[in-house]
Amino acid sequence: CQFSDIRSHPDLPLEKHLTQVTEIAVDLLENKQVSFPSLNLTREHLKELIIRAALFHDLGKATTYFQERLKTGQKWPNGEHQHTGLSALLAYKPLVTYCKKNNLAESIALAPLMAVQFHHSEFKKEFPNDSAMDARLKEFKKEILTLPLLRDAGLTDKIDSINPTEIDCNFENLFSDMSGFSDEQKIEFRLLFLFIYSLLLEADKAYLAVKNKELYQRNPIKVAPDIIDNYKANVFKHKKAKINTNREKAYEEVLAGLNALDLNNHIFTLTLPTGMGKTLLAASWAIKLRNK
Numbered sequence: 001c002q003f004s005d006i007r008s009h010p011d012l013p014l015e016k017h018l019t020q021v022t023e024i025a026v027d028l029l030e031n032k033q034v035s036f037p038s039l040n041l042t043r044e045h046l047k048e049l050i051i052r053a054a055l056f057h058d059l060g061k062a063t064t065y066f067q068e069r070l071k072t073g074q075k076w077p078n079g080e081h082q083h084t085g086l087s088a089l090l091a092y093k094p095l096v097t098y099c100k101k102n103n104l105a106e107s108i109a110l111a112p113l114m115a116v117q118f119h120h121s122e123f124k125k126e127f128p129n130d131s132a133m134d135a136r137l138k139e140f141k142k143e144i145l146t147l148p149l150l151r152d153a154g155l156t157d158k159i160d161s162i163n164p165t166e167i168d169c170n171f172e173n174l175f176s177d178m179s180g181f182s183d184e185q186k187i188e189f190r191l192l193f194l195f196i197y198s199l200l201l202e203a204d205k206a207y208l209a210v211k212n213k214e215l216y217q218r219n220p221i222k223v224a225p226d227i228i229d230n231y232k233a234n235v236f237k238h239k240k241a242k243i244n245t246n247r248e249k250a251y252e253e254v255l256a257g258l259n260a261l262d263l264n265n266h267i268f269t270l271t272l273p274t275g276m277g278k279t280l281l282a283a284s285w286a287i288k289l290r291n292k
Contacts, residue, residue: 025203053112060086085128088117094154228284
Protein backbone atom coordinates (compact mmCIF):
# COMPACT_ATOMS: atom_id res chain seq x y z
CA CYS A 1 0.00 0.00 0.00
CA GLN A 2 1.41 3.41 -0.99
CA PHE A 3 1.15 6.36 1.37
CA SER A 4 1.60 10.05 0.75
CA ASP A 5 4.29 12.26 2.26
CA ILE A 6 1.80 13.71 4.75
CA ARG A 7 2.87 12.60 8.22
CA SER A 8 1.21 12.24 11.58
CA HIS A 9 4.55 11.55 13.28
CA PRO A 10 8.09 11.90 11.89
CA ASP A 11 8.25 8.27 10.75
CA LEU A 12 4.54 7.55 10.18
CA PRO A 13 2.28 8.50 7.24
CA LEU A 14 -0.95 10.14 8.36
CA GLU A 15 -3.11 7.72 6.35
CA LYS A 16 -1.48 4.77 8.10
CA HIS A 17 -1.88 6.29 11.55
CA LEU A 18 -5.58 7.05 11.02
CA THR A 19 -6.17 3.52 9.71
CA GLN A 20 -4.30 1.92 12.62
CA VAL A 21 -6.08 3.97 15.27
CA THR A 22 -9.44 3.08 13.73
CA GLU A 23 -8.58 -0.63 13.71
CA ILE A 24 -7.48 -0.71 17.33
CA ALA A 25 -10.43 1.44 18.44
CA VAL A 26 -12.86 -1.06 16.91
CA ASP A 27 -10.92 -3.95 18.47
CA LEU A 28 -11.05 -2.30 21.88
CA LEU A 29 -14.78 -1.73 21.53
CA GLU A 30 -15.36 -5.42 20.87
CA ASN A 31 -14.11 -6.19 24.39
CA LYS A 32 -16.40 -3.68 26.08
CA GLN A 33 -19.97 -4.28 27.25
CA VAL A 34 -21.60 -0.85 27.24
CA SER A 35 -25.03 0.46 26.32
CA PHE A 36 -26.76 3.84 26.13
CA PRO A 37 -30.47 2.97 25.83
CA SER A 38 -31.91 6.40 26.67
CA LEU A 39 -29.97 7.86 23.72
CA ASN A 40 -31.32 5.12 21.41
CA LEU A 41 -27.77 4.11 20.51
CA THR A 42 -27.37 0.61 19.10
CA ARG A 43 -24.06 -1.22 19.15
CA GLU A 44 -23.66 -0.39 15.45
CA HIS A 45 -24.30 3.31 16.10
CA LEU A 46 -21.62 3.33 18.78
CA LYS A 47 -19.16 1.59 16.49
CA GLU A 48 -19.75 4.08 13.68
CA LEU A 49 -19.33 7.08 16.00
CA ILE A 50 -16.06 5.66 17.28
CA ILE A 51 -14.82 4.93 13.76
CA ARG A 52 -15.42 8.55 12.80
CA ALA A 53 -13.72 9.89 15.92
CA ALA A 54 -10.67 7.73 15.17
CA LEU A 55 -10.56 8.60 11.47
CA PHE A 56 -10.84 12.35 12.00
CA HIS A 57 -8.87 12.82 15.23
CA ASP A 58 -5.56 13.79 13.56
CA LEU A 59 -6.83 14.94 10.19
CA GLY A 60 -5.91 18.52 11.07
CA LYS A 61 -2.26 17.50 10.85
CA ALA A 62 -2.52 17.64 7.05
CA THR A 63 -1.52 21.28 6.90
CA THR A 64 1.69 22.88 5.68
CA TYR A 65 2.16 24.32 9.17
CA PHE A 66 2.02 21.02 11.03
CA GLN A 67 4.16 19.23 8.47
CA GLU A 68 6.81 21.94 8.79
CA ARG A 69 6.65 21.64 12.57
CA LEU A 70 7.38 17.91 12.29
CA LYS A 71 10.43 18.60 10.14
CA THR A 72 11.91 21.62 11.90
CA GLY A 73 10.16 22.00 15.24
CA GLN A 74 8.94 25.47 14.27
CA LYS A 75 5.95 26.94 16.09
CA TRP A 76 3.79 29.77 14.79
CA PRO A 77 2.74 32.62 17.12
CA ASN A 78 -1.00 32.16 16.51
CA GLY A 79 -0.87 28.37 16.81
CA GLU A 80 -1.26 27.68 13.09
CA HIS A 81 0.59 24.38 13.62
CA GLN A 82 -2.01 23.07 16.10
CA HIS A 83 -4.35 20.44 14.69
CA THR A 84 -7.16 19.35 17.03
CA GLY A 85 -9.52 22.26 16.34
CA LEU A 86 -9.25 21.75 12.58
CA SER A 87 -9.79 18.01 13.06
CA ALA A 88 -13.05 18.72 14.93
CA LEU A 89 -14.08 21.26 12.32
CA LEU A 90 -13.63 18.70 9.52
CA ALA A 91 -15.43 16.02 11.56
CA TYR A 92 -18.49 18.18 12.26
CA LYS A 93 -20.55 17.64 9.12
CA PRO A 94 -19.90 13.87 8.74
CA LEU A 95 -20.83 13.21 12.38
CA VAL A 96 -23.95 15.38 12.44
CA THR A 97 -25.04 13.92 9.08
CA TYR A 98 -24.62 10.39 10.45
CA CYS A 99 -26.79 11.20 13.46
CA LYS A 100 -29.49 12.75 11.23
CA LYS A 101 -29.57 9.78 8.85
CA ASN A 102 -29.91 7.35 11.75
CA ASN A 103 -32.62 9.27 13.60
CA LEU A 104 -30.35 10.10 16.52
CA ALA A 105 -30.35 13.40 18.36
CA GLU A 106 -27.85 15.63 16.57
CA SER A 107 -26.35 16.63 19.92
CA ILE A 108 -25.00 13.08 20.28
CA ALA A 109 -22.41 14.09 17.66
CA LEU A 110 -20.83 16.30 20.34
CA ALA A 111 -19.47 13.22 22.15
CA PRO A 112 -17.06 12.15 19.37
CA LEU A 113 -16.50 15.78 18.32
CA MET A 114 -15.31 16.75 21.80
CA ALA A 115 -13.17 13.61 21.99
CA VAL A 116 -11.48 14.70 18.76
CA GLN A 117 -11.03 18.32 19.82
CA PHE A 118 -9.63 17.58 23.28
CA HIS A 119 -7.62 14.38 22.78
CA HIS A 120 -4.44 16.36 23.56
CA SER A 121 -5.83 18.48 26.38
CA GLU A 122 -8.35 18.60 29.19
CA PHE A 123 -11.99 19.10 28.27
CA LYS A 124 -13.58 22.52 28.46
CA LYS A 125 -16.57 24.10 26.74
CA GLU A 126 -14.65 25.66 23.90
CA PHE A 127 -15.37 25.72 20.19
CA PRO A 128 -12.90 24.69 17.47
CA ASN A 129 -12.55 28.01 15.64
CA ASP A 130 -9.73 30.42 16.51
CA SER A 131 -7.79 33.25 14.86
CA ALA A 132 -5.58 30.82 12.89
CA MET A 133 -8.33 28.58 11.49
CA ASP A 134 -8.67 30.31 8.12
CA ALA A 135 -4.91 30.02 7.62
CA ARG A 136 -4.99 26.29 8.44
CA LEU A 137 -7.82 25.65 5.99
CA LYS A 138 -5.94 27.54 3.28
CA GLU A 139 -2.85 25.38 3.84
CA PHE A 140 -4.74 22.08 4.17
CA LYS A 141 -3.37 19.32 1.91
CA LYS A 142 -6.51 18.07 0.21
CA GLU A 143 -4.90 14.97 -1.26
CA ILE A 144 -5.48 13.25 2.08
CA LEU A 145 -9.22 13.42 1.34
CA THR A 146 -8.86 10.75 -1.36
CA LEU A 147 -8.46 8.14 1.39
CA PRO A 148 -11.41 5.74 0.89
CA LEU A 149 -12.05 5.35 4.61
CA LEU A 150 -12.62 9.09 4.94
CA ARG A 151 -15.02 9.15 2.01
CA ASP A 152 -16.90 6.17 3.45
CA ALA A 153 -17.22 8.11 6.71
CA GLY A 154 -18.92 11.00 4.91
CA LEU A 155 -16.05 13.42 4.30
CA THR A 156 -15.89 14.93 0.82
CA ASP A 157 -13.21 17.02 -0.86
CA LYS A 158 -15.54 20.04 -0.84
CA ILE A 159 -14.03 21.75 2.18
CA ASP A 160 -13.59 25.18 0.59
CA SER A 161 -17.11 26.05 1.67
CA ILE A 162 -16.43 25.32 5.35
CA ASN A 163 -17.29 28.35 7.47
CA PRO A 164 -15.54 28.08 10.87
CA THR A 165 -17.69 30.79 12.46
CA GLU A 166 -20.88 29.07 11.32
CA ILE A 167 -19.69 25.73 12.69
CA ASP A 168 -18.89 27.38 16.03
CA CYS A 169 -22.49 28.60 16.14
CA ASN A 170 -23.69 25.10 15.29
CA PHE A 171 -21.62 23.70 18.18
CA GLU A 172 -23.33 26.19 20.48
CA ASN A 173 -26.73 25.11 19.17
CA LEU A 174 -25.94 21.44 19.80
CA PHE A 175 -25.05 22.24 23.40
CA SER A 176 -28.26 24.27 23.75
CA ASP A 177 -30.36 21.44 22.33
CA MET A 178 -29.12 19.19 25.12
CA SER A 179 -31.19 21.23 27.56
CA GLY A 180 -34.11 19.17 26.28
CA PHE A 181 -32.46 15.92 27.35
CA SER A 182 -33.89 14.06 30.32
CA ASP A 183 -31.66 13.61 33.37
CA GLU A 184 -31.01 10.03 32.30
CA GLN A 185 -30.02 11.14 28.81
CA LYS A 186 -27.67 13.78 30.21
CA ILE A 187 -25.95 11.19 32.39
CA GLU A 188 -25.67 8.74 29.50
CA PHE A 189 -24.32 11.45 27.20
CA ARG A 190 -21.58 12.28 29.69
CA LEU A 191 -20.67 8.60 29.98
CA LEU A 192 -20.75 8.28 26.18
CA PHE A 193 -18.32 11.17 25.79
CA LEU A 194 -15.96 9.82 28.46
CA PHE A 195 -16.10 6.35 26.90
CA ILE A 196 -15.27 7.55 23.38
CA TYR A 197 -12.65 9.94 24.76
CA SER A 198 -10.83 7.27 26.78
CA LEU A 199 -11.07 4.71 24.00
CA LEU A 200 -9.63 7.21 21.49
CA LEU A 201 -6.73 8.05 23.82
CA GLU A 202 -5.90 4.37 24.23
CA ALA A 203 -6.16 3.63 20.51
CA ASP A 204 -4.14 6.73 19.57
CA LYS A 205 -1.09 5.50 21.50
CA ALA A 206 -1.50 1.76 20.95
CA TYR A 207 0.38 1.23 17.70
CA LEU A 208 2.96 3.83 18.66
CA ALA A 209 3.85 1.81 21.76
CA VAL A 210 3.30 -1.80 20.66
CA LYS A 211 3.05 -2.89 17.02
CA ASN A 212 1.40 -6.26 17.75
CA LYS A 213 -2.26 -5.41 18.30
CA GLU A 214 -2.96 -8.92 19.65
CA LEU A 215 -1.29 -7.78 22.87
CA TYR A 216 -4.24 -5.43 23.37
CA GLN A 217 -6.72 -8.30 23.42
CA ARG A 218 -7.59 -8.75 27.07
CA ASN A 219 -9.01 -12.22 27.59
CA PRO A 220 -11.11 -12.62 30.74
CA ILE A 221 -9.39 -14.28 33.69
CA LYS A 222 -11.43 -16.90 35.51
CA VAL A 223 -11.76 -16.17 39.21
CA ALA A 224 -13.60 -18.59 41.50
CA PRO A 225 -16.70 -16.88 42.97
CA ASP A 226 -15.85 -18.17 46.48
CA ILE A 227 -12.21 -17.02 46.46
CA ILE A 228 -12.85 -14.29 49.08
CA ASP A 229 -14.99 -16.64 51.18
CA ASN A 230 -12.12 -19.12 51.33
CA TYR A 231 -9.62 -16.38 52.10
CA LYS A 232 -11.72 -15.10 55.01
CA ALA A 233 -12.29 -18.58 56.37
CA ASN A 234 -8.54 -19.18 56.42
CA VAL A 235 -7.26 -15.81 57.68
CA PHE A 236 -9.94 -14.99 60.24
CA LYS A 237 -10.83 -18.44 61.56
CA HIS A 238 -9.06 -17.93 64.91
CA LYS A 239 -10.01 -14.28 65.40
CA LYS A 240 -12.93 -13.85 67.80
CA ALA A 241 -13.02 -10.05 68.17
CA LYS A 242 -16.51 -8.56 68.24
CA ILE A 243 -15.80 -6.45 65.16
CA ASN A 244 -15.39 -9.66 63.15
CA THR A 245 -18.93 -10.64 64.15
CA ASN A 246 -20.17 -7.29 62.83
CA ARG A 247 -18.08 -7.63 59.70
CA GLU A 248 -19.55 -11.04 58.98
CA LYS A 249 -23.08 -9.76 59.53
CA ALA A 250 -22.53 -6.96 57.01
CA TYR A 251 -20.83 -9.39 54.61
CA GLU A 252 -23.76 -11.81 54.65
CA GLU A 253 -26.42 -9.09 54.39
CA VAL A 254 -24.88 -7.46 51.33
CA LEU A 255 -24.19 -10.72 49.49
CA ALA A 256 -27.69 -11.98 50.26
CA GLY A 257 -29.07 -9.23 48.06
CA LEU A 258 -27.10 -10.26 44.97
CA ASN A 259 -29.87 -12.34 43.46
CA ALA A 260 -32.31 -9.45 43.60
CA LEU A 261 -30.04 -6.99 41.76
CA ASP A 262 -31.27 -5.32 38.59
CA LEU A 263 -28.42 -5.92 36.15
CA ASN A 264 -29.62 -3.04 33.97
CA ASN A 265 -28.37 -0.66 36.65
CA HIS A 266 -24.59 -0.37 36.67
CA ILE A 267 -23.76 1.90 39.60
CA PHE A 268 -23.92 0.75 43.21
CA THR A 269 -22.66 2.18 46.49
CA LEU A 270 -21.51 0.50 49.69
CA THR A 271 -21.46 2.55 52.89
CA LEU A 272 -20.01 1.13 56.11
CA PRO A 273 -17.91 2.52 58.97
CA THR A 274 -14.12 2.29 58.85
CA GLY A 275 -12.87 -1.19 59.76
CA MET A 276 -16.03 -3.05 58.73
CA GLY A 277 -14.36 -4.91 55.86
CA LYS A 278 -15.55 -2.93 52.83
CA THR A 279 -12.53 -3.91 50.70
CA LEU A 280 -13.04 -7.67 50.97
CA LEU A 281 -16.80 -7.31 50.84
CA ALA A 282 -16.69 -5.19 47.66
CA ALA A 283 -14.24 -7.63 46.04
CA SER A 284 -16.39 -10.64 46.89
CA TRP A 285 -19.55 -8.87 45.73
CA ALA A 286 -17.97 -7.87 42.40
CA ILE A 287 -16.55 -11.34 41.71
CA LYS A 288 -19.84 -13.03 42.50
CA LEU A 289 -21.72 -10.51 40.36
CA ARG A 290 -19.30 -11.13 37.49
CA ASN A 291 -20.06 -14.83 37.65
CA LYS A 292 -23.79 -14.30 37.95
